[in-house]
Amino acid sequence: MRRRRAIKGSPLERDVTPEPLFLDRRRMLGLGAGFAGTGILAGTGILAGCGSSPTGLRWPTGHRVEEAPASPPYPVARNQRISVPLPPTPIAHFESYNNYIEFSAQSKELPKSRAQALPLRPWTVAVDGQVHRPGVFTMEDLLRRMPFEERVSRFRCVEAWAMVVPWTGFPLAALLALAQPMGSARFVAFRSVSKPDLMPGMSVSEHFPWPYTEALTIHEAMHPLTLLAMGAYGRPLAAQSGAPVRLVVPWKYGFKSAKAIVRITLSAQRPDTFWNSLQPEEYGFYANVNPAKAHPRWPQHTERLLPDFRRQPTLPYNGYGDAVAGLYRGDEH
Numbered sequence: 631m632r633r634r635r636a637i638k639g640s641p642l643e644r645d646v647t648p649e650p651l652f653l654d655r656r657r658m659l660g661l662g663a664g665f666a667g668t669g670i671l672a673g674t675g676i677l678a679g680c681g682s683s684p685t686g687l688r689w690p691t692g693h694r695v696e697e698a699p700a701s702p703p704y705p706v707a708r709n710q711r712i713s714v715p716l717p718p719t720p721i722a723h724f725e726s727y728n729n730y731i732e733f734s735a736q737s738k739e740l741p742k743s744r745a746q747a748l749p750l751r752p753w754t755v756a757v758d759g760q761v762h763r764p765g766v767f768t769m770e771d772l773l774r775r776m777p778f779e780e781r782v783s784r785f786r787c788v789e790a791w792a793m794v795v796p797w798t799g800f801p802l803a804a805l806l807a808l809a810q811p812m813g814s815a816r817f818v819a820f821r822s823v824s825k826p827d828l829m830p831g832m833s834v835s836e837h838f839p840w841p842y843t844e845a846l847t848i849h850e851a852m853h854p855l856t857l858l859a860m861g862a863y864g865r866p867l868a869a870q871s872g873a874p875v876r877l878v879v880p881w882k883y884g885f886k887s888a889k890a891i892v893r894i895t896l897s898a899q900r901p902d903t904f905w906n907s908l909q910p911e912e913y914g915f916y917a918n919v920n921p922a923k924a925h926p927r928w929p930q931h932t933e934r935l936l937p938d939f940r941r942q943p944t945l946p947y948n949g950y951g952d953a954v955a956g957l958y959r960g961d962e963h
């Protein structure tokens with residue numbers, strides 16, 4: 631891929647994270663303004679014109695937090711500026727063709743029936759590590775306090791199939807703002823729930839480095855396109871889709887988007903992650919969708935779009951290059 635002059639001195643090359651960015655909570659919650667100020671989104675097409683916030687909906691003001699219903703008001707307003715103008719994959723296909731290796735390492739169909747055994751409440755997400763204010767959030771906390779919106783995104787698995795999904799969620803940056811990352815935090819790790827008794831795939835693949843984990847750089851994690859989803863298609867996520875809360879990073883291969891998250895840990899060092907530690911040649915740490923990068927098992931220049939698996943070209947960064955290419959030098963994989 632062509633080296634881009636504009637990326638010199640990109641966030642990845644910087645050792646020191648600009649702490650004031652994280653400490654100014656007011657600015658952080660107005661994500662658009664905060665990010666525009668850093669230059670990370672300079673020249674972006676997809677996010678241009680977002681105004682002071684890329685999020686379409688705030689919890690109605692005037693509600694005392696503890697009185698607010700613990701559910702986003704489905705359907706949540708769509709953020710048109712971030713959404714792609716494509717017809718969503720039918721929900722029946724989204725909810726019955728799944729990768730969820732804890733439930734089955736082989737089958738795309740078994741997660742749907744097996745995942746129903748997973749209790750989705752009570753459920754908490756811990757946010758810890760290099761943060762000034764570590765915390766444990768219940769799902770009700772998140773539903774009351776986070777700025778939910780709907781956004782229609784492309785989703786691309788490294789196995790070369792693709793979907794278009796209307797997610798309901800909130801920018802991960804909004805949750806990280808509450809935890810106040812330290813200047814030393816350079817990576818954000820995600821840990822999926824681990825319940826071997828309920829998850830038959832875990833014992834079939836017992837040599838795998840459970841639990842399922844993934845990670846992003848702090849700059850990827852703070853990017854407005856990085857979503858924590860609790861719903862899709864205007865309703866709460868199905869268990870097999872990663873309920874009650876999962877990551878969605880639309881410019882990366884799907885394995886980065888960890889399901890059923892229970893812990894988010896900020897660190898100075900890059901953490902080991904599940905697929906990358908098993909097969910680094912097949913599952914790069916960055917895993918940005920890249921049609922030009924050969925893959926040992928799946929050619930990446932085209933993809934098959936659900937529901938009919940029509941073949942179409944794959945786009946660099948899954949079509950989100952204008953918004954995210956500035957995060958990279960171009961040789962990350």
Ligand SMILES: Nc1nc2c(c(=O)[nH]1)N[C@H]1C(S)=C(S)[C@@H](COP(=O)(O)O)O[C@H]1N2
Pocket residue numbers: 727728729730731732786787788822823842870871872883884885886887888889890
């Ligand atoms: N915990 C966990 N998260 C996971 C996976 C998994 O096996 N376990 N599979 C990943 C992969 S490879 C993909 S493509 C997506 C699939 O999401 P979907 O089933 O909603 O399409 O989830 C990702 N998140």
Ligand SMILES: [Mo]
Pocket residue numbers: 729786787788789883884885
């Ligand atoms: Mo995947």
